Amino acid sequence: MDGGQESLARPSSVEERRAAEALIVDVDGFEGPLDLLLVLSRTQKVDLRQISILALAEQYLGFVEKARALRIELAADYLVMAAWLAYLKSRLLLPPDPTTEEPSGEDMAAHLAFQLERLQAMREAADALFARPLLGRDVFARGDAEAVTVHRSTVHHASLLDLMQAYARVKTRDEFRPFVMDRRDLMTMEQALDRLRALVGESADWADISAYLPEDWHAAPRRRRSATAATFAASLELAKEGRIEIRQGDIFAPIQIRRKERA
Amino acid sequence: MTQQPEPAQFDAPTRAEAARMIEALLFASPEPLSTTELGRRLPEGTDLTAALEELRARYAGRGVELCRIGDAWAFRTAPDLGHLLERHAVETRKLSRAATETLAIIAYHQPATRAEIEEIRGVSVSRGTIDQLIEMGWVRLGRRKMTPGRPATFVVTEGFLDHFGLSSPRDLPGLRELRAAGLLDSRRAPDEDEGEAGAEQENLF
């Protein structure tokens, strides 16, 4: 990037020129606008308390201008800081307005100076911390640790209730076999429906549904019950289809069906 | 931390300085250091023997002692303090379902053979399950059964009765009482551990 040759703060030495160049090239290298301000402030004075915030604001705004001219994308917080510094600059340059409740430009500048000083202090503190004798680098812990031997023993626990429940569980397993239907004595609704469809067309007269049960399903009560239920369900289905009519004279009276005459 | 004066770089260290250095080296080293190795690490001209002798005397009778291991040196905890470095951790765990059932069957049917237990549980009983109960002191071998093959039987112990607060196995509540107490609902509680049982539990149905 050849723009780096142009100086920001009229650097006198090669180092400073390099630093100014780095400012533009390494925009991503800054840890935010405050960090950038801190770096810029180094070209002014070493003592942050003596720094000219106004000059610093100028430098920062100049930096942002330059970055824009070079079409370098600046993150939003750099632009927010630029706007704020432009505002601060105007407050510092204009005579104070006695009617406003807003803090004076001097107060705002003083706080910025404080922030810079504090950031610088934290940076130095971090360096001081890492300059200490560090564990694993300068100071060492026991190398051959005689780790505490832990003798683990497991005590298994069971209560009388657990025992009784376990016994109850094994002893009653047989009583709880799943119920399996005996298919031989079961008529399905499909079977009844097929049968009924074939038979009901023949009769226009009312007839008990029991008359429709198959011959061999009459005798055994279990088979009769199953067949009756299936035939009844099938007749309901046919009535729904409009093929038959269904009636019952009274509660528990025989259920009768007949072919429905087509209109 | 006390900052010590840096020992002179090129002069041989005094005996006290050398002892300090060996102390730090042996402390930080994961394994014993041989005299050759120590010599390599210390400034030239160090009188190793004298320094090691001083250190050995210094640590004699302390909680940590300087030990010679073959040709090497290391700090070791004084043997009489070994007990401080041990800890006993006791973990309480619920007896597995397989073990509880097996224990219950032995308690209710004793003396019970393995075949009998398997018949009642409907699954085979792993050797480990009975071993565990024996190890816990709740079950022991009873008399062999006078049937073909003379199979071993298992019975519950005094320790078992003691643990469960029973004066005799006859005190165990019968099935009728279990039913009255609502314990015969054989639906499994949802929190029961199926995992352990699973291995042994073939489906009965």
Next chain:
Amino acid sequence: MTQQPEPAQFDAPTRAEAARMIEALLFASPEPLSTTELGRRLPEGTDLTAALEELRARYAGRGVELCRIGDAWAFRTAPDLGHLLERHAVETRKLSRAATETLAIIAYHQPATRAEIEEIRGVSVSRGTIDQLIEMGWVRLGRRKMTPGRPATFVVTEGFLDHFGLSSPRDLPGLRELRAAGLLDSRRAPDEDEGEAGAEQENLF
């Protein structure tokens, strides 16, 4: 190897005996042991404070020193002997500037909220930075701040103190000067809402 008489099981040990025991325990452990942990391991009635003081004096200026780390104690090699021990040095990943600064801010301003860290650095703190410090065992969550939103705070750990050779956060380098210069005050920008301005800055030190 000198065999010491086994200390009486039920009497409190003498100060010399207690010092021997602590010496063995701390020597064996690479991690600092808290006074609570030491108390648990030693016979009841042991005067820990006196024994630790005796040990500290005994090891002062030696190659290995007794260090206080927060509420815990550990033996560490003397800092001036680091050059002898380079072979044991663990290559640590170099921390990013964001991480070292964040660590310093948490150490000097603790308990510090994320917002406070961001205010000082003038840039948002990525989740990963604090996570990394927590993972290294140098930072942990402190109590929530009693300000609106009850933000979480971060504080440094004993692992931090141990790594940087500090007995307590009060020993942080330059802490006094920084405080005197007002650089540890939580001062808000004059054009910002005064409402929450550090009304409740709990100061640890």
